[in-house]
Amino acid sequence: MSTQTRTVLITGCSDGSLGAALAHAFHEKGLKVYATSRNPDKMPSLKSAGIHCLALDVTHDAYIASCVEEVSNLTGGTLDILVNSAGGGHYQPFLHLDLKKARELFEVNVWGYLAVTQAFLPLLMKDASPAPNGKKTMIVNNTSISSVLRTPYHSAYGASKAAMAAFNDTQRIELQPFGVRVIDLKTGSAESNFSKNRTNPLTLPEDSPYSSIEKEVENVIQGHATEQYAEDQTKWAQNVVSDLLQNSPPDQVWRGGRAGLIQLTNATEGIVPNVISDKAFQQLGGLDKLQEMLIDDEKDRQRQ
Numbered sequence: 001m002s003t004q005t006r007t008v009l010i011t012g013c014s015d016g017s018l019g020a021a022l023a024h025a026f027h028e029k030g031l032k033v034y035a036t037s038r039n040p041d042k043m044p045s046l047k048s049a050g051i052h053c054l055a056l057d058v059t060h061d062a063y064i065a066s067c068v069e070e071v072s073n074l075t076g077g078t079l080d081i082l083v084n085s086a087g088g089g090h091y092q093p094f095l096h097l098d099l100k101k102a103r104e105l106f107e108v109n110v111w112g113y114l115a116v117t118q119a120f121l122p123l124l125m126k127d128a129s130p131a132p133n134g135k136k137t138m139i140v141n142n143t144s145i146s147s148v149l150r151t152p153y154h155s156a157y158g159a160s161k162a163a164m165a166a167f168n169d170t171q172r173i174e175l176q177p178f179g180v181r182v183i184d185l186k187t188g189s190a191e192s193n194f195s196k197n198r199t200n201p202l203t204l205p206e207d208s209p210y211s212s213i214e215k216e217v218e219n220v221i222q223g224h225a226t227e228q229y230a231e232d233q234t235k236w237a238q239n240v241v242s243d244l245l246q247n248s249p250p251d252q253v254w255r256g257g258r259a260g261l262i263q264l265t266n267a268t269e270g271i272v273p274n275v276i277s278d279k280a281f282q283q284l285g286g287l288d289k290l291q292e293m294l295i296d297d298e299k300d301r302q303r304q
Contacts, residue, residue, distance in 0.1 A: 006080040007033075008026050008079075008083060009079055009083070010083040010085055011058055011083065011085050013035035015046070015193075017085070017194070018192045018237070019085035021237035022240065022241065025234075025237040025238050026081075033046075033052065034074070035051050035053050037056065038057045039055070040055050054071070055067070058086045059107050059112050068123070077122075077126055078123050079120055080124075081137065081138045082139050084142060088108045088197045090102055090156045090157060091223075092221060093153050098200070104199065105156055105157065105160050106156075109157075109161060114167060121175075121180075124138075124180055129179045130178060138244065138249070140185050140253075141165075141168045141185060142185040142187055143162075143164045143168060144187045145187065145262045151220070152287060153221050168183075172251060183244065183252070183253060184252045184253070186252055186259055187259065188254070188262065189226040189227070189258060190236045190256040191231065202218065203218060210290065213285075231257045239255045265277070
């Protein structure tokens with residue numbers, strides 16, 4: 001079949017997700033979109049738009065191999081763009097972190113991305129050109145702004161995104177000679193169904209040392225702290241796709257609520273002392289308030 005129409009495969013495309021929003025945006029730009037989800041029945045809006053929907057669980061090799069074979073048969077063995085957008089979340093104070101759930105989070109947010117990328121690389125490399133003006137294919141890893149933040153109670157999630165960002169940067173260097181671009185998508189807050197993918201409890205244990213700031217902690221682990229500046233997902237996706245389809249897209253794409261601000265502050269990392277930036281994160285999670293309470297408690301004990 002003809003491969004003149006650019007092709008893109010996107011993971012994590014259940015309706016309401018950022019992956020689905022990207023699928024719609026690429027489709028509107030005229031690309032042939034292959035949208036994937038663990039359960040294709042969860043992509044009715046994409047199917048109704050005429051987008052090709054496939055089953056893909058990024059944590060299972062058999063699903064990945066089957067998807068590669070199906071896409072290869074449909075495209076003649078090529079692929080122009082791969083977008084790794086599947087993801088999960090787990091938010092808890094580190095003291096209460098479920099390490100089993102944290103490992104499972106890395107399976108999706110890191111190893112799932114890598115497994116899918118390795119499997120689809122032969123398709124991405126087939127028509128890519130090493131020449132400066134030759135055809136380029138693209139890998140996009142949605143690492144989110146959490147990869148550069150120190151948000152309290154996000155240690156596992158942020159670490160998984162930071163790990164993937166590190167892989168992303170090395171992939172960019174190693175695959176550039178083959179004509180494959182690798183782009184880090186730093187997504188800020190955006191409206192989506194991502195809350196369904198959280199595996200953490202939404203409340204603290206009754207005996208938690210953080211109980212005195214329970215409301216502040218739960219505001220973060222339940223996702224309410226970022227909802228006030230969440231960007232419309234359609235707008236976010238359209239902006240991202242416009243960035244990616246430039247002749248020379250940037251190595252990093254920063255889109256979504258607060259993404260521009262975080263991009264700016266991240267550029268000053270190493271210049272501004274941690275004690276200053278840490279304070280802002282502590283205030284976000286109520287940790288400054290907790291420290292004051294603990295200091296007062298200590299003073300009371302000393303007076304007794």
